[in-house]
Each structure stands twice: as structure tokens, then as C-alpha cells.
Amino acid sequence: MFTVKAYAAASASSPLALRTIPRRHPTERDVQIDILYCGICHSDLHTVRDEWHDYFPTVYPCVPGHEIIGRVTKVGSAVTRFKVGDIVGVGCLVGADHTCPNCQQGMEQFCPNAVFTYNSPDRYGTAPVTYGGYSTAIVVEEDMVLRIPSGLDLAAAAPLLCAGITTYSPLKRNGVGPGKKVGIVGLGGLGHMGVKLARAMGAHVVVFTTSPRKTEEARRLGAHEVVLSSDATAVARHNGTFDMILDCVSAQHDLNVYLRLLRTAGNLTLVGAPEKPLSVAAFPLFMGNKTLAGSMIGGIAETQEMLNFCAQHGITADVELIPIHQVNQAYDRLLRGDVKYRFVLDLAPLKVAD
Numbered sequence: 001m002f003t004v005k006a007y008a009a010a011s012a013s014s015p016l017a018l019r020t021i022p023r024r025h026p027t028e029r030d031v032q033i034d035i036l037y038c039g040i041c042h043s044d045l046h047t048v049r050d051e052w053h054d055y056f057p058t059v060y061p062c063v064p065g066h067e068i069i070g071r072v073t074k075v076g077s078a079v080t081r082f083k084v085g086d087i088v089g090v091g092c093l094v095g096a097d098h099t100c101p102n103c104q105q106g107m108e109q110f111c112p113n114a115v116f117t118y119n120s121p122d123r124y125g126t127a128p129v130t131y132g133g134y135s136t137a138i139v140v141e142e143d144m145v146l147r148i149p150s151g152l153d154l155a156a157a158a159p160l161l162c163a164g165i166t167t168y169s170p171l172k173r174n175g176v177g178p179g180k181k182v183g184i185v186g187l188g189g190l191g192h193m194g195v196k197l198a199r200a201m202g203a204h205v206v207v208f209t210t211s212p213r214k215t216e217e218a219r220r221l222g223a224h225e226v227v228l229s230s231d232a233t234a235v236a237r238h239n240g241t242f243d244m245i246l247d248c249v250s251a252q253h254d255l256n257v258y259l260r261l262l263r264t265a266g267n268l269t270l271v272g273a274p275e276k277p278l279s280v281a282a283f284p285l286f287m288g289n290k291t292l293a294g295s296m297i298g299g300i301a302e303t304q305e306m307l308n309f310c311a312q313h314g315i316t317a318d319v320e321l322i323p324i325h326q327v328n329q330a331y332d333r334l335l336r337g338d339v340k341y342r343f344v345l346d347l348a349p350l351k352v353a354d
């Protein structure tokens with residue numbers, strides 16, 4: 001084992017603070033990565049504050065971060081796909097059994113032996129749980145490492161590893177493309193990627209936001225129309241017209257409003273993960289044979305496909321790049337919806353010799 005510097009939360013109520021954490025020496029199948037950038041996903045904040053306790057209780061210390069971009073510094077003897085110096089990405093997954101039915105269908109995220117990048121039991125026994133990308137280096141099995149296509153701005157590409165794949169996968173699964181009308185609810189990290197991706201897929205894109213200050217921005221990001229969700233009349237004008245709506249909201253809100261907006265057999269997919277359950281009325285759901293669905297990140301092959309799609313279309317996130325010691329201020333702003341549109345941590349300041 002060796003140690004690296006990281007930002008960790010010691011409890012649900014403590015701010016993130018500098019500490020050292022262990023990493024395993026690379027095995028023959030591992031890649032060691034010097035982390036350059038790591039995005040801040042709202043899931044990091046939910047986890048740090050143990051808001052998902054009933055489903056995914058947090059083990060402390062917690063080192064979040066699953067939107068990782070870095071440079072390969074070591075490879076194990078059996079590694080074939082990467083070499084020292086390659087620019088790579090790591091998303092929400094660092095392990096899977098690769099043999100179960102889910103893995104065989106490219107859905108490693110649902111593998112019974114999936115290992116998430118943080119707060120997941122560490123199969124190697126390096127620490128009680130895995131530690132994520134708010135750190136200077138990470139060691140990951142080759143099979144879970146993504147190749148970052150050249151030409152993408154590296155800091156702005158970091159959020160593709162979670163926000164990108166989480167929105168790409170359900171849009172693609174639902175056949176989003178020319179002639180389809182797609183709604184994106186919540187213009188945060190996920191939502192703004194949803195807008196860019198749905199637009200690049202050729203759909204007519206409508207954003208629903210609670211923030212009046214974001215309406216112009218939404219158009220710049222690619223929305224054809226923007227609706228303030230507080231304006232019931234403006235919202236109702238779209239009743240019965242959407243093929244698909246992607247709900248990217250991190251807090252309590254009324255799903256039934258969006259079910260009403262779907263056309264017959266339309267699909268409302270939830271990717272946002274509010275702390276408490278949301279209520280669904282039967283009538284807006286069954287009148288029109290509608291589907292309420294969920295979607296969780298995406299598998300490794302699909303994540304690579306998304307990265308290639310983004311390179312082809314020149315898509316990255318709009319980011320605010322900040323030094324890692326500002327992470328706590330960033331969390332406060334994220335909670336207020338005050339970010340354009342993803343914070344990305346610069347790890348360089350942590351690497352200066354002390």
C-alpha cells in the first residue's frame with residue numbers, strides 16, 4: 001500500500017477536510033492514475049451527508065468523486081489497453097464480475113458484485129470502502145478504465161463520466177432523435193448535459209427550470225424552448241405533447257405535472273435521486289398508457305460510446321474549475337443551484353510538496 005492526499009468527510013455533518021488515504025500497489029491487471037480533475041456530482045453531496053442512508057449508507061471517512069480524468073503513471077504486467085502517459089477516465093464503477101447476466105449485457109452497474117468508485121466495500125482490503133476521486137491518485141482495474149478521445153478539454157470532459165453517461169443512456173434507450181420532443185427537468189450538472197446530448201441527437205428540446213436566471217442560458221446550451229416550472233399556465237400549454245421527459249432534479253418536486261405533459265405511451269425517466277420518496281397519482285400515469293421509468297448511470301462499453309459521441313459532436317460540460325480546497329464552498333453553492341453547470345476540482349494544488 002501507499003498513501004495519497006485526499007479530501008474526506010469524517011461524518012455526515014462535517015465539512016470535507018484534507019487527510020491521507022491508502023491505495024493498493026497496482027496488481028498485474030491494474031492501472032495507476034495521477035488524477036488531474038474530478039467533477040462534483042450532487043450524488044457526492046447526498047453521500048457525504050448520508051442522505052441515501054436507507055439504500056446506500058455512508059461509511060466514514062468518505063472520499064467522494066466519480067468523474068475522474070487523469071494520466072496513467074503505472075500499468076500492471078497483464079494490462080494491454082493502456083500505457084504510461086495515456087489520458088484516461090474513471091466514472092462511477094471500479095469493479096464488476098464480468099460474468100453475470102447484467103455484465104454480459106453491458107450493464108456492469110447492476111452486477112451483484114459491482115464495486116462503486118466510492119463508499120463501496122473494497123474487495124482488495126485496502127480500506128473498509130473504496131475512496132473516490134477527490135484525491136491525487138487512484139488504482140483501478142483496467143477493464144473499468146475509459147479512454148478519453150483526443151480533442152476534448154480535459155477539465156470539461158470530467159463530468160461526462162457521470163453526468164454524461166447518466167443522461168446519454170436513457171435518451172438513447174428511448175430513441176431520442178429527429179422528430180421527437182424531449183423535456184429536461186432541472187438545469188444542473190445532469191440537466192445541462194441532457195440538453196446538449198438530446199440536441200445533438202436531433203430532438204426538439206424543452207427545458208423546465210425553477211430558476212428564472214437560467215432561461216437564457218438554457219437556450220445557449222441548446223434548448224429550443226424554456227419553461228419556468230413555477231408558471232403553471234406555461235407548463236400546461238405542453239400537456240400531452242412529449243415523447244420523453246428526463247427528470248434530473250435532486251430535491252422534492254411534483255412528478256404528476258410532468259406525467260401530464262407526456263403524449264400517449266410517453267416516457268418519464270427519473271435520474272434525479274431526492275432524499276425522500278416522490279408521490280405518483282394513478283390518473284396522470286395510466287391515462288395515456290404512460291411509463292414512469294428509472295435509469296442509473298450506464299455500463300462501461302456504453303460510457304465509452306458516449307465519450308466517442310461527445311468527441312464527434314464537440315460536446316463537453318460547462319464547468320467552473322476550482323482548486324480542491326474550495327470544495328466546501330462549492331457544496332454550499334451546489335445546494336443553492338448556483339453553479340454553471342458543473343464544479344470540477346483541480347487536483348494540482350494538492351500535489352505541491354509540503
Ligand code: NAP
Binds near residue numbers: 046186208209273
Ligand atoms: P445539480 O447540479 O444540483 O442539479 C439539480 C437541479 O435540480 C438544480 O440545478 C435545479 O435546477 C433542480 N432543483 C434543485 N432543487 C429543486 C427543487 N426543490 N425543485 C425543483 N427543482 C430543483 O445535481 P446533479 O449533479 O445534476 O444531480 C441531479 C440528481 O441526479 C441528484 O439527485 C443526483 O444524486 C442524481 N444522480 C443520479 C444518477 C443516476 O445514475 N440516476 C447519476 C448522477 C446523479 P433548476 O435550477 O433548473 O430548477
Ligand code: ZN
Binds near residue numbers: 066
Ligand atoms: Zn454522479
